[in-house]
């Protein structure tokens with residue numbers, strides 16, 4: 025039985041998810057990934073990424089008037105920039121607090137507690153669920169991409185301390201998880217699907233398992249009667265799970281995804297945009313590194329931390345194709361066949377622009393999910 029009232033409440037929480045402070049929440053048990061390492065290699069890359077790093081009021085008070093801040097203003101013109109949403113760090117061309125040895129000046133001269141919350145948290149991605157907090161990491165981080173440092177599985181105490189300090193987490197509710205359009209389901213139903221994905225991944229690999237999950241959920245949704253309005257409503261049945269994938273259909277959906285993404289300004293890092301070939305003929309990249317990334321995305325609850333489940337499946341299914349396209353693009357730019365660095369750079373673009381830090385692209389993924397469902401409702 026589905027419960028409607030709490031679902032609507034949670035629907036709003038998951039629909040606007042972003043990050044919530046954990047101060048007054050029970051962090052529950054920590055779930056740490058088994059095969060992921062991380063220790064900062066001080067590359068300073070994340071401090072040059074041009075993100076908007078929000079500066080909370082207590083942090084602003086500590087920074088304002090501090091000799092370090094005066095030096096930053098002298099050198100860079102400004103330490104903070106006022107945005108509509110509040111003050112952010114001046115990141116042009118890099119964070120002004122980044123020192124020549126690529127260490128954080130705030131951390132070194134004032135203390136870790138004076139750092140904005142996002143800086144303290146990075147590269148962790150914490151997702152609070154009814155089963156406890158899942159600890160993921162951003163593949164925008166050099167150390168994470170290269171799997172460098174101690175296993176995350178031994179970093180529980182540090183992460184628990186981070187949680188206690190009142191950092192922010194994604195919140196995945198017990199109920200109200202959007203599957204597609206206004207249909208929602210419960211956490212337990214999603215977990216059954218995820219368990220099935222993991223079982224299939226053991227047999228056929230995560231890439232194929234995700235394609236099967238996308239096919240299964242899309243076919244099921246296509247069989248549901250179209251709602252007359254957009255009010256949130258419980259899905260008419262539990263998710264039945266993976267189905268054999270139809271390669272031609274998936275190729276059409278990936279083509280649609282690429283067509284939609286091409287209308288947005290995708291990153292022109294190092295001029296890679298000009299080197300991208302057409303999607304036709306590009307085979308999804310199928311390597312142990314891609315498999316590891318996809319597994320980590322499922323582990324860190326990427327399928328449900330933002331709505332909707334079906335659109336997230338579309339995105340994860342598209343990622344290996346995107347990585348092949350951009351990896352080959354970087355290699356072409358550098359006049360060689362694809363090497364590790366080309367893949368790392370493609371992965372950085374994927375994580376930064378498409379997956380976790382996606383900038384306004386969620387409607388694109390949702391349009392893609394609608395395209396898939398419509399294809400199944402009226403097959404050509």
Ligand code: SF4
Nearest residue numbers: 064065067068070165
């Ligand atoms: S990108 Fe990762 S490794 Fe590099 S400075 Fe940031 S946290 Fe450290």
